[in-house]
Amino acid sequence: MSDVSTPARAAGCPRGPFPVPRTSVFDGLAVSARRFPDRAAIHYYGSDITYASLLEQAEALAGYLQQDCGVARGDRVLLYMQNSPQFIIGFYAILRADAVVVPVNPMNLTEELEHYVADANARVALCGAELVERVAPLLVPGKLDKVIAATYGDYCTSSAAAGLAVPDVVSAKAPTSGAPGMVAWRDALQADRKPGPHLARSDDLAAMPYTSGTTGRPKGCMHTHGSLMAIIGVAGVLHGVLAADTLLAVAPFFHVTGLQMTMNVAIYQGATLVVMTRWDRETALELITRLGISIWIAIPTMVIDLLGSPNVSREKLASLRHISGGGIAMPEPVAKKLYELTRLEFIEAYGMTETAAPTHSNPLDKPKRQCLGIPIFNTHSLVVDQTGGAVLGPNEVGEIVTSGPGLFKGYWNNPEATRSSFVEIGGRTYFRTGDLAKVDDEGYFFMVDRLKRMINAAGYKVWPAEVEAMLYGHPQIQEACVVASKDAKRGETVKAFVVLKNGRDDQVAADDILSWAKEHMATYKAPRLVEFLDALPKSGTGKVLWRELQERENQARA
Numbered sequence: 001m002s003d004v005s006t007p008a009r010a011a012g013c014p015r016g017p018f019p020v021p022r023t024s025v026f027d028g029l030a031v032s033a034r035r036f037p038d039r040a041a042i043h044y045y046g047s048d049i050t051y052a053s054l055l056e057q058a059e060a061l062a063g064y065l066q067q068d069c070g071v072a073r074g075d076r077v078l079l080y081m082q083n084s085p086q087f088i089i090g091f092y093a094i095l096r097a098d099a100v101v102v103p104v105n106p107m108n109l110t111e112e113l114e115h116y117v118a119d120a121n122a123r124v125a126l127c128g129a130e131l132v133e134r135v136a137p138l139l140v141p142g143k144l145d146k147v148i149a150a151t152y153g154d155y156c157t158s159s160a161a162a163g164l165a166v167p168d169v170v171s172a173k174a175p176t177s178g179a180p181g182m183v184a185w186r187d188a189l190q191a192d193r194k195p196g197p198h199l200a201r202s203d204d205l206a207a208m209p210y211t212s213g214t215t216g217r218p219k220g221c222m223h224t225h226g227s228l229m230a231i232i233g234v235a236g237v238l239h240g241v242l243a244a245d246t247l248l249a250v251a252p253f254f255h256v257t258g259l260q261m262t263m264n265v266a267i268y269q270g271a272t273l274v275v276m277t278r279w280d281r282e283t284a285l286e287l288i289t290r291l292g293i294s295i296w297i298a299i300p301t302m303v304i305d306l307l308g309s310p311n312v313s314r315e316k317l318a319s320l321r322h323i324s325g326g327g328i329a330m331p332e333p334v335a336k337k338l339y340e341l342t343r344l345e346f347i348e349a350y351g352m353t354e355t356a357a358p359t360h361s362n363p364l365d366k367p368k369r370q371c372l373g374i375p376i377f378n379t380h381s382l383v384v385d386q387t388g389g390a391v392l393g394p395n396e397v398g399e400i401v402t403s404g405p406g407l408f409k410g411y412w413n414n415p416e417a418t419r420s421s422f423v424e425i426g427g428r429t430y431f432r433t434g435d436l437a438k439v440d441d442e443g444y445f446f447m448v449d450r451l452k453r454m455i456n457a458a459g460y461k462v463w464p465a466e467v468e469a470m471l472y473g474h475p476q477i478q479e480a481c482v483v484a485s486k487d488a489k490r491g492e493t494v495k496a497f498v499v500l501k502n503g504r505d506d507q508v509a510a511d512d513i514l515s516w517a518k519e520h521m522a523t524y525k526a527p528r529l530v531e532f533l534d535a536l537p538k539s540g541t542g543k544v545l546w547r548e549l550q551e552r553e554n555q556a557r558a
Contacts, residue, residue, distance in 0.1 A: 018378055024229075026198060028232065038050055042275055043291065046160030058093045059096060060191075061093035062097040062193075062195040064188045065195075068183075069124045070124075071094075075123070075124075076102050078102045080108075080131055081128040081253075082252075084152045084170075084277055085152075091103075096195055098200045100208055101207040102116060102207075105254050113134060113138065115218060120220060120412065124146045127150070128149070139182060148183050152171075164287070167277055211354065219414050231260050231406045236269050238364075239265075240321075241266065250302060257297065259357075282311065284302075289317075294320060300330045320344060324346065325348070326350055329348065346367075348362055348372065354431060355408070356406045359381060360375055371445070374444055380402065380403045381445070382425065383437055383439050394438075400437045401430035434454075435451065435452075458489070458491060464494075471517065480499070482527065483550040494527045510529075537549065
């Protein structure tokens with residue numbers, strides 16, 4: 001099989017490569033603010049922020065980062081927030097300061113956050129008010145020097161939010177005083193600092209989202225302005241995003257899907273983002289109806305939940321003209337119901353943190369269900385034999401390898417992991433995705449299994465080695481092995497097989513382990529199931545036979 005490089009043939013788009021902008025990601029905001037200064041860039045529970053105001057605030061915060069926090073070109077800055085106006089302002093402010101955004105899942109707790117601070121050598125963090133207590137222990141010499149804490153509710157007036165279920169977290173107040181180095185968002189903006197010239201170029205680092213893997217500890221994926229722009233530039237074509245569009249922003253911004261396919265593409269196109277801090281199906285339904293939302297980039301579990309509402313109707317969804325997403329396959333019955341209500345197919349896509357969002361997407365005019373789609377513009381993908389690297393033909397199962405301008409530049413401070421993640425085939429360098437797939441006769445990719453050991457819990461990637469490493473911190477656990485367990489709602493959930501230090505102990509119950517895990521790791525990573533064993537199965541060299549336990553769990557759930 002020859003590699004598939006562009007969806008032009010299947011999608012009916014112009015042939016040939018798609019030009020990649022050579023500007024910084026920040027330039028997208030600057031241009032949109034000049035084109036549409038009075039247009040709403042953000043709608044937040046009834047309140048609007050115009051493009052002119054968004055740019056002004058990003059500039060002011062960038063100046064504060066440079067002058068008061070000592071942020072220099074190339075420095076890493078943590079962005080630890082839920083979806084909010086401040087996340088968007090903070091993201092573009094960090095880029096305006098020529099620094100590198102390190103987006104962090106707001107579910108992460110202090111112990112997990114500490115790794116990002118140390119590994120990225122970050123000295124400054126922007127965080128939500130509700131997360132201050134998790135960040136505060138790291139505001140010490142040798143770790144963080146400055147934390148800017150945001151009150152989401154500053155951008156939401158109660159009168160404008162009438163009739164909407166605003167989550168409690170929006171009203172959480174940032175401290176106005178406290179530990180040295182803790183600054184309120186409002187005070188940082190009111191300092192009215194002016195940033196220096198914007199120096200970042202296409203080849204400079206722009207963002208470093210973290211992903212885990214078989215080795216346990218999360219690794220920073222180095223993305224340049226160029227690799228991000230390679231996706232932002234084509235996303236408008238892939239999903240038909242126009243300046244006149246209004247996008248429902250519920251996919252998490254810390255993740256590349258929400259960051260790139262919702263937030264950044266909307267800003268680049270000059271569209272309006274309708275931001276929800278927490279998912280709530282009735283609020284989402286009300287916003288779609290009230291604001292005439294036209295585009296929704298969604299996690300399939302959100303669509304499933306929305307369609308389960310007793311209030312959903314064809315009339316309330318009438319404004320939607322495009323719904324797409326990825327993470328997990330959209331179940332056929334749900335896709336069918338969605339089509340019956342909207343006459344829209346859910347456009348499935350495929351990508352990962354290392355690729356700055358999608359490498360594959362279904363063409364708008366010819367999508368297939370439960371399908372990864374075909375390679376997007378400028379992207380080359382193959383299915384290869386996982387042992388010898390030979391290119392496979394149609395309907396043969398092998399590993400997806402992919403190459404394109406959206407690829408990251410490697411893992412931060414981890415050259416060994418970087419080397420093992422790439423392979424050269426036919427003079428071209430490809431990234432090894434670790435996913436097993438096949439390609440049909442029309443060039444569409446279909447997921448079969450995963451080569452890497454990973455759990456997909458409602459679209460969140462959970463890496464067993466990372467969870468195991470944290471479980472070893474429990475005083476009673478001698479050994480642990482984490483596997484995926486089938487779950488009707490989440491698709492998969494996390495199960496831990498545990499060996500206690502003193503053997504079976506009636507004083508330690510499964511609930512004790514589960515409660516401890518929730519206190520020490522993000523909720524989506526924490527095991528939902530625990531099974532005690534006298535010993536873990538091991539090879540002759542002492543390696544834990546996790547596949548044996550995974551198969552055992554699969555059979556039990558079957």
